[in-house]
Amino acid sequence: MPSDHKATIIDGKAIAQTIRSQIADEVRQLSQKYGKVPGLALVIVGNGKDSQSYVGKKRKACAEVGIQSFDVDLPEEVPESELISKGCLELLSRSGKSIKGKKAVVVGRSNIVGLPVSLMLLKADATVSIVHSRTPDPERLIREADIIIAAAGQAMMIRELVFNSSVWGFIFYVR
Numbered sequence: 001m002p003s004d005h006k007a008t009i010i011d012g013k014a015i016a017q018t019i020r021s022q023i024a025d026e027v028r029q030l031s032q033k034y035g036k037v038p039g040l041a042l043v044i045v046g047n048g049k050d051s052q053s054y055v056g057k058k059r060k061a062c063a064e065v066g067i068q069s070f071d072v073d074l075p076e077e078v079p080e081s082e083l084i085s086k087g088c089l090e091l092l093s094r095s096g097k098s099i100k101g102k103k104a105v106v107v108g109r110s111n112i113v114g115l116p117v118s119l120m121l122l123k124a125d126a127t128v129s130i131v132h133s134r135t136p137d138p139e140r141l142i143r144e145a146d147i148i149i150a151a152a153g154q155a156m157m158i159r160e161l162v163f164n165s166s167v168w169g170f171i172f173y174v175r
Contacts, residue, residue, distance in 0.1 A: 046076035
């Protein structure tokens with residue numbers, strides 16, 4: 001390194017604390033404005049000590065900033081599609097929102113997420129529509145939905161529709 005250039009030491013811990021403080025402020029504002037806080041489902045598959053430790057750190061980080069965390073413990077043998085589907089339904093269940101009789105739109109038709117989630121919603125007595133890249137007028141279906149689950153492999157497929165509705169996240173409960 002040339003002598004006229006000095007190395008800059010970046011204090012990662014200080015930056016991380018600033019970020020946590022900013023997130024905590026945003027969470028407080030959401031809580032005051034809407035009476036709700038964001039949530040994070042912590043899905044643990046199996047009993048691995050490394051996974052338990054990692055999830056414990058995420059649980060602690062959520063608590064530090066006021067984000068609600070939900071534990072979902074699943075057996076080691078659970079297929080990926082079932083894991084994701086159960087995670088989605090667990091988030092809805094833990095949020096206190098009813099699925100029965102609601103209009104649900106699943107954006108995406110993959111074998112890994114879209115179709116299994118659609119079937120689980122049907123079994124939970126929701127009326128389910130699947131929106132994909134060839135669906136005519138997807139905006140109408142999404143506007144009419146009580147529950148929207150974004151499971152599309154196409155980035156930003158519904159971003160404008162959803163964010164214009166003041167709904168956030170991977171799973172959206174509209175009404």
